[in-house]
Amino acid sequence: MTIDLNQIEKFISELVLDKVGPIIKKKSGSQQNYDLKTGSRRVDIVTEIDKEVEQLIWKTLKDEYPTFQFVGEEGYVEGVTEITNDPTFIVDPIDGTTNFVHDFPFSCTSIGLTISKVPVVGVIYNPHLDLLVTASKGNGVKVNGEQFDYTQKYQTMGPLVLNKSIVALQPGSAREGENFTCKMKTYQNLLAYEKGFVHGFRNLGSSAMTLAYITLGHLDSYWDGGCYSWDVCAGWCILTESGGRIVGANKGEWDIPVDNRTYLAVRGTANNDKETQEKYINDFWNCVEGKLKY
Template sequence: MATPNLNEIHDTLIDLAFKAGEIINNALPDTGPDSKKNTSTAKKPTPQQLPLTTAPTFIIDPIDGTINFIHNFPHACVSLGFAINKIPTVGVVYNPSTQTLYSAIKGQGAFKNRTTRLPLSGPTPAPLTGLSNALVAIEWGSDRGGANWGVKTRTFERLGADKSQGGAMVRSFRSLGSAALNICAVAEGVVDVYWEGGCWEWDVCAGWVILGEAGGVIVDGNPGGWEVAVDGRRYLAVRGAEKGQREIVEEFWSYIQGRLTYGN
């Protein structure tokens, strides 16, 4: 099999992202009461899919941030990834509402709008100095019951609680409503950490490449897993930093209340 031309794939995905973005911007989602009814508890349909293999594979999400799109909240995106040997290798994420493009090829750096190299703080981003100084992205998700919901809510409480109450007292939380855009915010360096459980490989593949090329890392969303597969469904993303990545991962893990069972 011929070696894929990664630059050609990258450029093609950008073209596709722009075309998909035009469709999204020209769409008129039904924002009547029926379209929003039970959107927080509704589960995405689970279409039959082939398992991810080591073959070169496009892993895409035409709209990541569907609920945002329905509500006209300007944080939905096109997420287009390409993996080889299950390793994210090319990533393109485009938010058509803000006309912001993130893109990367493994080994060639990550860029915002094709000209600004990520992270925004430059080649020696500031060190990570603990969760009390960190802006942390989280998501509630659509699954609002069961053991995983309990792990999430208890962990959110511990992360946010005052240190006198045994909490980490993170500086603040953010929820963009899109896994891809959360990861890109970490790649930019405007968010320090993103913890997620329950999303899918098409939500994270493209952003994974962008974050990695910006000096960031993704590890398991459960404590102790320094290696995580792109289809592992539990992720902890940390921005690039001069130092402190490993320390903040271990600190975050210490506040997780239980174990997420997504992907098991």
């Protein structure tokens, strides 16, 4: 079976532009009723709209690609749902749900496709900024439907060096315990003069938007733990298509699956310079204090 990735990228792009985006834009900030999960995930929010949008995406994809598997945030069952080698759509109907509830304009929809567990199509759409970033394996990256010249972009940027970089971080929903401590200490190390001494942190509250922004050359890297495959699958395809790399958040985790739960994503470079990228990753890992475990 030959799968036309380019056609799938196009199909999903139309779905998010025509159907999903308008709902997210219209409903942003209007949801005063939401479920707060209990315990350590009390600040993890799910709204009715998440569920509605996931249904819409699932149904549309199912009609068009009836043999493909589907993993979505809302239908996910911990310990049961698995990503297999089959073509699998991995979907976050609304990434950045807290942003969505607060009308902070960085919620988006994120739809990825894996084949043999590797992300090969990625579509991210932020309707508030009307920004559509897409990719499929071998076909480069598109921004609002236009081919994005990432090589030219990276040539105009400064060097990829930790102490000259802007790093995206997200504290996430675990707010005490070892992972929280590890994150707080690592943030301090990244800022400290004698350690990472990065130019700055940014926090957009959406993993998908962050990965899209790294691809566009707006950020140099993103370090996080606690995210799920649907938060990163689409962004993973888009970022790697532009020469970026995703490894684990902890030292030495060079090869990770899409559902690794901890991630360090680093942008591409002008000359596809793997050595510079690897040095950046090693320097970053040296600032990680403790270990993120999920």
